Amino acid sequence: xxxxEAKKIVEKAILSILTDNIKIKDDMHLVGSESLxxxxxxxxxxxxxxxxxxxxxFEFNWTSETAMSKSRGMFxxxxxxxxxxxxxxxxx
Numbered sequence: 593x594x595x596x597e598a599k600k601i602v603e604k605a606i607l608s609i610l611t612d613n614i615k616i617k618d619d620m621h622l623v624g625s626e627s628l629x630x631x632x633x634x635x636x637x638x639x640x641x642x643x644x645x646x647x648x649x650f651e652f653n654w655t656s657e658t659a660m661s662k663s664r665g666m667f668x669x670x671x672x673x674x675x676x677x678x679x680x681x682x683x684x
Contacts, residue, residue, distance in 0.1 A: 593648060598678035601648075602670060605640045609633050618671035634667065641677065650684035652677065 593601075603616045610628060621627045622634065629637060638654045645652035654666070666676035 593678055593681035595674060595678045598681065599670075599674045601644055602641070602674045602677055605637055605644060606670065609636050609640065616670055618669060618674075620670045622667040622669060622673060623665065645677070645681065648681060650681045652680055 606616055606622075606629075607614075610633070612628075614628065622629055622637075627634075641654065642652050656666075666673050
């Protein structure tokens with residue numbers, strides 16, 4: 593999966609979790625005080641991305657030791673999550 597396809601999937605997943613109609617931006621925070629997602633919505637997003645990865649023929653692992661890190665984790669922003677989703681799809 594290329595980065596463009598991954599971005600479409602990640603953005604669609606985020607929009608399906610949020611109740612507000614917002615514009616998704618690459619630098620949107622997914623963890624921390626500036627995030628639009630609370631902890632329950634973040635878990636919902638993770639489970640949804642697991643399901644979408646399965647539909648696309650790979651396993652999405654969001655449980656790494658650094659996954660939720662504000663400085664190194666894949667959930668720092670939409671862009672970092674998209675890049676990791678694409679990377680994992682190619683690694684399978």
